[in-house]
Amino acid sequence: MPTNQDLAAIFEQISHLLELTGADKFRVNAHARAARAIADCSTDLMSIAHDRAALMAIDGIGPRIADKIREFAETGSIKEHQDLLKEVPSGLLEVLAVPGLGPKTVRVLWKEKQVKSLDDLKRIIADGSIMELPRMGEKTVQNIRESISFMEQSSGRMPLGMAMPIAESVLERLRAVKGVHAADFAGSLRRGRETIGDLDFVAASDDPKSVHAVFTAMPEVEKVLASGESKCSVRLKVQGRRIQADLRVVPPESYGAALLYFTGSKEHNVRLRERALRMGLTLNEYGLFPLDDAPTPPQARGVRAVAGKTEESVYQHLGLSVVPPELREDRGEVSDGWQPPKLVELKLIRAELHAHTSASDGTLSIDQLAEMAEKRGFHTIAVTDHSQSSTLANGLKPERLRAHIRSIREAAERHKRITILAGAEVDIHADGTLDYDDELLAELDIVVASPHASLRQDPALATRRLVAAVSHPLVHMLGHATGRLLGRREGLHPDIKAVAEAAAAHRTALEVNANWLRLDLCDVHVRTALEAGGENALIAIDCDVHHPADFDQLRFGVMTARRGGLPADRCVNCWTARKLHAWLKSKR
DNA sequence: GCCGTTTTCGGCCCGACTGTTTTCAGTCG
Numbered sequence: 309m310p311t312n313q314d315l316a317a318i319f320e321q322i323s324h325l326l327e328l329t330g331a332d333k334f335r336v337n338a339h340a341r342a343a344r345a346i347a348d349c350s351t352d353l354m355s356i357a358h359d360r361a362a363l364m365a366i367d368g369i370g371p372r373i374a375d376k377i378r379e380f381a382e383t384g385s386i387k388e389h390q391d392l393l394k395e396v397p398s399g400l401l402e403v404l405a406v407p408g409l410g411p412k413t414v415r416v417l418w419k420e421k422q423v424k425s426l427d428d429l430k431r432i433i434a435d436g437s438i439m440e441l442p443r444m445g446e447k448t449v450q451n452i453r454e455s456i457s458f459m460e461q462s463s464g465r466m467p468l469g470m471a472m473p474i475a476e477s478v479l480e481r482l483r484a485v486k487g488v489h490a491a492d493f494a495g496s497l498r499r500g501r502e503t504i505g506d507l508d509f510v511a512a513s514d515d516p517k518s519v520h521a522v523f524t525a526m527p528e529v530e531k532v533l534a535s536g537e538s539k540c541s542v543r544l545k546v547q548g549r550r551i552q553a554d555l556r557v558v559p560p561e562s563y564g565a566a567l568l569y570f571t572g573s574k575e576h577n578v579r580l581r582e583r584a585l586r587m588g589l590t591l592n593e594y595g596l597f598p599l600d601d602a603p604t605p606p607q608a609r610g611v612r613a614v615a616g617k618t619e620e621s622v623y624q625h626l627g628l629s630v631v632p633p634e635l636r637e638d639r640g641e642v643s644d645g646w647q648p649p650k651l652v653e654l655k656l657i658r659a660e661l662h663a664h665t666s667a668s669d670g671t672l673s674i675d676q677l678a679e680m681a682e683k684r685g686f687h688t689i690a691v692t693d694h695s696q697s698s699t700l701a702n703g704l705k706p707e708r709l710r711a712h713i714r715s716i717r718e719a720a721e722r723h724k725r726i727t728i729l730a731g732a733e734v735d736i737h738a739d740g741t742l743d744y745d746d747e748l749l750a751e752l753d754i755v756v757a758s759p760h761a762s763l764r765q766d767p768a769l770a771t772r773r774l775v776a777a778v779s780h781p782l783v784h785m786l787g788h789a790t791g792r793l794l795g796r797r798e799g800l801h802p803d804i805k806a807v808a809e810a811a812a813a814h815r816t817a818l819e820v821n822a823n824w825l826r827l828d829l830c831d832v833h834v835r836t837a838l839e840a841g842g843e844n845a846l847i848a849i850d851c852d853v854h855h856p857a858d859f860d861q862l863r864f865g866v867m868t869a870r871r872g873g874l875p876a877d878r879c880v881n882c883w884t885a886r887k888l889h890a891w892l893k894s895k896r
Numbered sequence: 897g898c899c900g901t902t903t904t905c906g907g908c909c910c911g912a913c914t915g916t917t918t919t920c921a922g923t924c925g
Contacts, residue, residue, distance in 0.1 A: 332897085333908095334897065334898080334907090334908060335897050335898095336897090337897085337898090337908085338897035338898055339897075341897090341898080342897085342898090367898095367899095368897095368898075369898085370897060370898045370899080371897090371898090372897060372898085373897075373898085407923090407924090408914095408922095408923070408924090409923085410922060410923050410924085411922095411923095412921080412922060412923085413922070413923085442916095443915075443916060443917085443921075443922080444915095444916090445915065445916060446915095447914085447915060447916090448914085448915060448916080451914090451915090495925085506925090508925085534912085534913055534914070534924095535913090536912060536913050536914090537912085537913095538911095538912075539911095539912060539913075540913095541913085541924095554924095554925080556912095569910090569911095569925090570925080572925075574909095574925065577909075577910090577925090578908090578909055578910095579909095580909090581909040581910070582908085582909070584909090585909080586901065586902085587901095590909085590910085591909080591910085592909085592910055592911065593910080593911070593912095594911095605910085605911070
């Protein structure tokens with residue numbers, strides 16, 4: 309059964325193929341927008357494909373796209389897509405993916421030089437015949453050559469958890485530059501997306517040159533891609549991985565507008581600008597200005613901005629609530645009356661409910677775990693080592709678990725300022741049964757049930773498996789529901805809506821595993837779970853601690869949960885000790 | 897192809913930078 313992601317990929321491809329045929333750019337954009345809407349949609353579109361009105365209710369999907377979705381659901385393909393694939397060589401899509409090559413150029417390469425693939429492109433670069441094309445000089449060709457090599461060496465987008473420390477290290481240096489009032493990272497990193505295309509930085513200074521100088525001279529800069537009056541772009545090489553980084557320096561009075569602009573998303577910005585126009589204003593990265601007919605930008609003519617020093621001022625002048633960065637994705641947040649939910653925040657987390665010790669595959673002792681959790685201001689830490697089936701992870705047989713429970717109770721006596729829960733991360737077998745019997749499970753304060761094996765299971769089976777687990781009366785939480793590993797393993801494709809409904813009915817929490825390789829549930833799943841579970845939906849955010857540094861993964865889980873719109877009061881880790889413990893006991 | 901405080905047609909955000917041009921097209925975010 310195809311997923312929304314599969315469908316989104318097809319519409320994205322249609323949009324690229326249309327671009328290459330030279331189609332109307334608004335039509336191209338409409339398909340790209342539909343692809344995003346589909347990828348972000350929390351309802352499984354295959355299940356409502358017959359309902360044209362329901363499809364068209366989704367922003368960005370009109371009558372034509374709705375028909376194509378139904379066609380896909382009924383026949384397994386879309387004729388327009390197939391026709392485009394016959395017309396346009398599919399190898400051109402990888403040529404289009406080369407940084408610096410856009411649809412116009414790729415089309416010329418195709419029509420004039422019969423380039424149909426990346427290999428063809430390399431060939432006409434090697435034999436020099438690419439130079440016969442218009443606007444192709446030495447530098448352009450050299451840039452294309454380097455872009456191809458960059459693309460071949462980098463494996464696409466960088467995981468959030470890998471990008472964050474790089475960004476913070478750069479930021480530290482930018483903030484130290486004399487004359488810099490403020491600096492932040494922006495872009496998809498600030499929005500907390502699970503993968504990052506490039507790093508964006510914004511700095512406030514009246515002396516852009518000195519900031520640029522520091523930025524371009526950093527030791528990890530491999531190449532300066534662009535360097536102008538107000539922005540510059542470099543390619544970084546850090547621990548063998550390459551990533552592009554862009555810096556924009558603006559005067560302090562424009563800082564908020566620039567941060568807003570560079571944080572995006574692009575679609576969110578477009579909505580803001582459209583709204584500004586309707587209000588007789590124009591928004592750019594320097595501020596919000598009165599609209600006039602002059603051809604030059606307002607800031608260049610000394611026009612005074614009505615807002616721009618802070619992001620808040622811009623939203624306020626547009627009559628909007630301030631939108632948290634994680635929710636700036638054009639999902640209706642730019643509209644009258646929209647109010648942000650009281651989102652979960654890192655500082656509100658008071659408990660870690662998924663942690664391993666050296667009894668299974670962790671490196672910490674129970675005491676060390678407790679001390680580290682206490683130092684973070686937590687009122688509760690759950691010790692949840694692996695169950696017997698996870699042999700590779702040194703999972704505990706029942707007799708070892710019983711001894712472990714005794715050790716945990718003893719440790720609890722030594723640590724009076726934090727509650728140490730005796731728990732387990734129990735394997736969910738492929739058929740939905742659990743890895744310990746009920747009698748043993750009942751001895752535990754907390755049971756986290758997680759899938760670890762059979763992760764290529766059929767979606768319908770996976771759904772039944774997870775529904776069975778969350779419906780089990782002794783289970784408190786479903787750990788990393790899909791078992792995916794970012795860029796390494798797809799994991800299960802369960803019907804999250806069904807799992808979330810069952811979980812809510814049994815007051816079982818669904819975990820957002822904060823490990824940046826997992827981020828599982830993902831943002832879309834969190835939103836699905838909240839919608840499906842309603843008032844009873846419970847979400848946990850846990851670090852799945854194996855090593856001391858794992859506690860620091862929490863922020864990635866929080867960002868992911870915020871992207872899913874998780875309010876703090878639905879997050880069990882934010883609850884008071886009394887409320888959390890009462891919920892746990894209610895299942896005993 | 898979508899959408900509506902410009903509403904069933906006619907719009908659809910805005911600016912910076914590069915390279916190849918002699919005034920701007922293409923790309924990017």
